[in-house]
Structure formats: C-alpha cells, structure tokens
Amino acid sequence: MTKQQLFEQILKKQSFLCVGLDTDIKMIPEHLLDTEDPIYEFNKAIIDATTPxxxxYKPxxxxYESEGVNGWMAFEKTVAYIRQRYPDQFIIADAKRGDIGNTSEMYARTFFDEVKVNAVTVAPYMGKDSVKPFLIYPERWVILLALTSNKGALDFQLTEDRNGERLFEKVLRVSQQWATAEQMMYVVGATQGKLFEDVRKIVPEHFLLVPGVGAQGGSLEEVCRYGMNKSCGLLVNSSRGIIYADSTEDFAYTAGQEARKLQQEMKEMLEKFGVSQILN
Amino acid sequence: MTKQQLFEQILKKQSFLCVGLDTDIKMIPEHLLDTEDPIYEFNKAIIDATTPxxxxYKPxxxxYESEGVNGWMAFEKTVAYIRQRYPDQFIIADAKRGDIGNTSEMYARTFFDEVKVNAVTVAPYMGKDSVKPFLIYPERWVILLALTSNKGALDFQLTEDRNGERLFEKVLRVSQQWATAEQMMYVVGATQGKLFEDVRKIVPEHFLLVPGVGAQGGSLEEVCRYGMNKSCGLLVNSSRGIIYADSTEDFAYTAGQEARKLQQEMKEMLEKFGVSQILN
Known part of the structure; x- marks a missing residue:
C-alpha cells in the first residue's frame, strides 16, 4: 500500500486508528476456548467488529510466539483473513526485528514474502545494513523505533551527543538516507507529548505509528496537536483498551464500540487540525 | 546453567565454541530434502557431529520463522533434542527481541518457559523495562547487544555523548544495574578488534558472545588477546563456516572437523592466555 492510498483510507473512514491484536490466550473469553483455534476465532470476531x-491492524x-506452533498458525491465518476480507486494511507485524544483513533478509522474507503484511517494526540499534533488507520490497514499509512509549525510552533514546543531538533524533535523521517517507514510518510513543514537535522538525512528512494511547496513558489530543501533518501522518494504536474491553460473549460488540469511540474522537481531530478539508 | 557451570564445560572441552544453527532450507544437502523435517534432520546431524x-548452540x-509453522516446529524440536541428549550444552535463542514490559514478558515466557533455552539475545534500544522481564528466570540469561559485528554498528553504537561516552559503553555501564554477570552477557562482534579492550574496562567479569569469526572476517587471536578474562569470558560463535562447510552427504562429518579445528585453536588460546591453568 502506498502513502497516498493509506491517506485515502484515513479520509474515507475518518479514522487513523490501528487496532493492536495483542491476543493473549489467557485473556480470551471463556466460551471461545473450546473452539479449534481460540486465538484466531477471537481475532476474526474483533476484526469484523472493528473494521469500519x-x-x-497490528498483530x-x-x-503469537508464546503459543508456539499454534500461535504462529493463528498469526498467519489472521493476516490471511484480513488480507482476503478487508484488503484495504494496512497490516503491521509488530516484531521489533533487526539483525545482520543475511538475518534481516530472512526476517524480511518471512513477513513480506510468506505472511504478506504491509509493514514490520524494526529496531535501529544495529544500523543501516540491519534495516536495508526490509526495504527492497516495493510498497512495503519499515516502521523504525525512534522514541518509544515506555519508561525505558529514557535510558538511551534521549542521550545527547556532543552536538546536542539526542539518539532518537539521530535515528530519525540518519535513517532518512535509507528510505523515503513512502517506505519508512517511525514509532513515537503517545506518552512523549511535546517531544512530537521535535520529531516533526526532522520528519515532517513521515507517518508515525503511535502506541501508548489508553492503557499506557498517552493523550490523543496532545499527539494530534504536536504530531499531525497535512496528510494526517499518524496511525494511533490501541490494543488492550479495545480488544479486552469486555470479557463476556459480547466482547466483539464492545470492542467495536470502543473502536467507534476512538474513531469519533479521531474524526474530530481531523476536523480540528484541518486534515479533513482536503476531502472537500 | 550458572556462570561457573559454563566455565567448567569450557575447561572440560577446552573449547568456548558456540555453533550457530542458521539453518536455511535452501542450503541443506539435497538428500535430506525428502525427509519429513529436513531442517531438524540437518540440525540433529550437525549437533551429533559437533557436540564434542x-x-x-545458537539457533x-x-x-526458522522464515519457514513458518514448520520452521517453528523444527526450532522447538532442535532445542528439545539438545536438551535431552546433551544437557550440558548452553542453548541461545538468537532472537534480538525487546519490547515494552508486557510484550517482553511474553517473549520471555516463550523462550524460557515453553522452549526452555538458557539465553536469549535482546536489543537494548527500549531500555530497562524491555529487558527486565527476561531476568526474573533464575539461571537464565540475557545476552544484550552492545557492539555488533556488522557495518551498521558504526551508525549509532559509537556515537559519543557529551562526556565522551559511546553508546555501546553506556549500554554496558547502565545495564549492569539491571543484572549481574551471573545473568547478563553482551554481544560484541569479533570484527571490533581492539575495542574489546574498551569493553573489558567496563565489564571485566562478564561473558561476551562473539559473532563474526569466519564469514564476517574477525580474528580469533585478536578477540582472545583483548577479550579473554580469567574465566575465559568468551563464547565465540561460528555459523556458516561450520554448518555449510560441505554440501554433500558428508556434511555432518565435515562440520565436525571444522568445529574440531576451531576447538584446537581455542585450546591453544586458553593455554596462551593462561586460562587452562586453573584446571591444574
């Protein structure tokens, strides 16, 4: 999927919501546990209810790995289900991979050739040759960790070099030489508030994948105020707040309602910050 | 496995070799492709031939992931095989994981509870709370990326902060507050030569996992000169140079011979740098 196509979906749905499929077998409603593949059944119901x-989607x-072979099977089936039923959905494998060239090549093959997701999250620590193998696939995306939503982001990502450039800023700057905004996005945690301004100084055009709204405490309005650009430029993820909103047989309906609430807020944000006007 | 137990194995075998099981279905000898699980059959033969x-071992x-469900099954079976037949072998899942706390918890559960390896490689970019969940398992290890063997190591790992501390040095220093040398090792690439001296200034007691001897061009003698400590403190990995040394039906025998050559060199190094004397 291209950047323009993703933007068109955002305008069409008036939403820049990404639903995180952090599906934990221990959290699945009891009535699904008797089915042949509870993780897949849960995901299908969540997807059908939230897709409008x-x-x-971000598995x-x-x-999935924590369930071994069954988990991998559920992951592959989930991606295939979305791809077939809802081909306009952008699918992100949240894997945080990154290794020496020949190994990253294998990861890229897995996620882009075999499972056929649109994007993979990648860690930047090992540098250019650990990221490049993911970029040879046209219209597939690398989503590079820049400034994450967790407390540990403080340990290394904010370290200033001799010129006052922080590590996340260096990652943003240097990695732009590896790919354009047509193939690269960045992870920036919703908990980072005003730091979005600093991110936008370096990557004004790129899409940002923003985890941390909801369970982790980030504010949607703040993210939009400091992070939105003319093409929206945001995919805001919510996982637990949607998929585990209800543990009864109505779980999927409730998940849909939670997603709808966020979509309504996002619609307001698109209007407030002038993005929806492009449609007119 | 404890640090002392690992050291005892090194003394007993006069070897600090780690065999990397980078098993690529495209590189497996043809006669194995008709078996039910070629990856597993290949690994078993390699393991039997190299274990002395x-x-x-480092899968x-x-x-494995690039082969989907079959690959995961081969990975799990390989670990179980080593665990059962050769319980004194230290098994490293080379996975380079690392994510927010609740996600790292799942990865830790996968590798330590389900698959039961001794150690997992972890990327440091997301900081303390992305690493901590791996450390609650007694006698299981985190092997944290510090200074990798690839060219991309130059992109961020050598960045100096305001006080002249390089990022890999900060990772070494800060992460020592998270665990002791009984649960933490570091990845330092064999291609880094004299930088091993700088690593040892910060982590004199820790084991280092050293990839990059062989195909990537690192020198064993140099690694030992600058990196060895009184308890050896090194696990030197070779993957391609051993497992793909021969693509005929004799592949396992040849792999054993290649491993033996490295073991002989390592024996010399242990003597040269005075480690084997501890046995006397």
Whole structure:
C-alpha cells in the first residue's frame, strides 16, 4: 500500500486508528476456548467488529510466539483473513526485528514474502545494513523505533551527543538516507507529548505509528496537536483498551464500540487540525 | 546453567565454541530434502557431529520463522533434542527481541518457559523495562547487544555523548544495574578488534558472545588477546563456516572437523592466555 492510498483510507473512514491484536490466550473469553483455534476465532470476531472504524491492524508477534506452533498458525491465518476480507486494511507485524544483513533478509522474507503484511517494526540499534533488507520490497514499509512509549525510552533514546543531538533524533535523521517517507514510518510513543514537535522538525512528512494511547496513558489530543501533518501522518494504536474491553460473549460488540469511540474522537481531530478539508 | 557451570564445560572441552544453527532450507544437502523435517534432520546431524567440540548452540530465529509453522516446529524440536541428549550444552535463542514490559514478558515466557533455552539475545534500544522481564528466570540469561559485528554498528553504537561516552559503553555501564554477570552477557562482534579492550574496562567479569569469526572476517587471536578474562569470558560463535562447510552427504562429518579445528585453536588460546591453568 502506498502513502497516498493509506491517506485515502484515513479520509474515507475518518479514522487513523490501528487496532493492536495483542491476543493473549489467557485473556480470551471463556466460551471461545473450546473452539479449534481460540486465538484466531477471537481475532476474526474483533476484526469484523472493528473494521469500519480503523485503517490498520497490528498483530504483536510476542503474543503469537508464546503459543508456539499454534500461535504462529493463528498469526498467519489472521493476516490471511484480513488480507482476503478487508484488503484495504494496512497490516503491521509488530516484531521489533533487526539483525545482520543475511538475518534481516530472512526476517524480511518471512513477513513480506510468506505472511504478506504491509509493514514490520524494526529496531535501529544495529544500523543501516540491519534495516536495508526490509526495504527492497516495493510498497512495503519499515516502521523504525525512534522514541518509544515506555519508561525505558529514557535510558538511551534521549542521550545527547556532543552536538546536542539526542539518539532518537539521530535515528530519525540518519535513517532518512535509507528510505523515503513512502517506505519508512517511525514509532513515537503517545506518552512523549511535546517531544512530537521535535520529531516533526526532522520528519515532517513521515507517518508515525503511535502506541501508548489508553492503557499506557498517552493523550490523543496532545499527539494530534504536536504530531499531525497535512496528510494526517499518524496511525494511533490501541490494543488492550479495545480488544479486552469486555470479557463476556459480547466482547466483539464492545470492542467495536470502543473502536467507534476512538474513531469519533479521531474524526474530530481531523476536523480540528484541518486534515479533513482536503476531502472537500 | 550458572556462570561457573559454563566455565567448567569450557575447561572440560577446552573449547568456548558456540555453533550457530542458521539453518536455511535452501542450503541443506539435497538428500535430506525428502525427509519429513529436513531442517531438524540437518540440525540433529550437525549437533551429533559437533557436540564434542563446542559448549553452546545458537539457533537463529530468523531462519526458522522464515519457514513458518514448520520452521517453528523444527526450532522447538532442535532445542528439545539438545536438551535431552546433551544437557550440558548452553542453548541461545538468537532472537534480538525487546519490547515494552508486557510484550517482553511474553517473549520471555516463550523462550524460557515453553522452549526452555538458557539465553536469549535482546536489543537494548527500549531500555530497562524491555529487558527486565527476561531476568526474573533464575539461571537464565540475557545476552544484550552492545557492539555488533556488522557495518551498521558504526551508525549509532559509537556515537559519543557529551562526556565522551559511546553508546555501546553506556549500554554496558547502565545495564549492569539491571543484572549481574551471573545473568547478563553482551554481544560484541569479533570484527571490533581492539575495542574489546574498551569493553573489558567496563565489564571485566562478564561473558561476551562473539559473532563474526569466519564469514564476517574477525580474528580469533585478536578477540582472545583483548577479550579473554580469567574465566575465559568468551563464547565465540561460528555459523556458516561450520554448518555449510560441505554440501554433500558428508556434511555432518565435515562440520565436525571444522568445529574440531576451531576447538584446537581455542585450546591453544586458553593455554596462551593462561586460562587452562586453573584446571591444574
């Protein structure tokens, strides 16, 4: 999917919501546990209920891997289900991979050739040759960690170099030489508030994947005030706040309602910050 | 496995070799492709042939994931095989994971509770709370990326902060507050030569996992000169140079011979730098 196509979806749905599929077998409603593949059944119901209100899904690989072979199967089936039923959805494998060239090549092959997601999250620590192998696939995306939503972001990401450039700023700056805004996005946590301004000074055009609204405490309005650009430029993720909003048999309906609430807020933000006007 | 137990294995085998199981289905000898699980059959033969000469195995997750469900199954079976047949071997899941707390918890559960490896490689970019969940398992290890063997290591890892401390040095220093040398090791690439001296100034007691000897061009003697400590303190990995040394039906025998050559060199190094004397 191209940047323009993603933007068109955002305008069409008046939403820049990404639903995080952090599906934990321990959190799945009891009545699904007797089915053949509870994780997949849960995901299907969540996806059917939330798809009108979101433009992206983000399965978090850790949750699938923890179930071993069955988990991997559920992950692959989930991606195939979205791809077939809702081909306009942008699918992100949240994997935080990154390794030496020949190994990153294998990861890229897995996620882009085999499973066929649109984007993979990648860690920047190992530099250019650990990221490049993901970029040879046209219209597929790398979403590079820049400034994450967790407390540990303070440990290294804000370290200033001799010229006062912080590590996340260096990551943003240097990685722009590896790919354009047509293939690269950045992870910037919703908890980072005003730092979005500093991010936007370096990457005004790029899409940002923003986790941390909801369970982690980030504010949607603040993210939009400091992070939105003319093409929206944001994919805001919510996982637990949507998929675990209700543990009864009505879980999917409730998830849909939670997604709808966020979509309504996002619609307001698009209007408030002038993005929806492009439609007119 | 404790640090002392690992050291005892090194003394016993006069080897600090780790065999990297970067098993690529495209590189497996043809006669194995008709078996039910070629990756697992290949690994078993490699393991049986190399086990007298090494103290550790390091399956590289990228290679297994690229084969989807079958790959995961081969990974799990390989670890179970080593665990059962050769319980003294140290098993490293080379996964380079690291994510927010609740996600790292899932990865830790996967590798330590389900698959039962001894150690996982972890990326430091997201800081303390992304690493901590791996450290609640007694006698299991985090192997944190510090100074990697690839060219991209230059992009961020050598960035100096205001006080002249380089990022890899900060990672070494700060992460020592998270765990002791009984649970933490560091990845330092064999291609880094004299920088091992700088690493040892900060972490004199820790084990280092050293990739990059062989295909990537690092020198074993140099690594030992600058990196070895009184308890050896090194696990030197070789993957391609051993497992793909021969693509005929004799592949396992040849792999064993290649491992043996490295073991002989390592024995010399242990003598040269005075480590083997501790046995006397």
């Amino acid at each position: 209100y979101c433009v992206a 978090n690989l850790a949750f | 000469y090494c103290v550790a 590289n997750l990228a290679f």
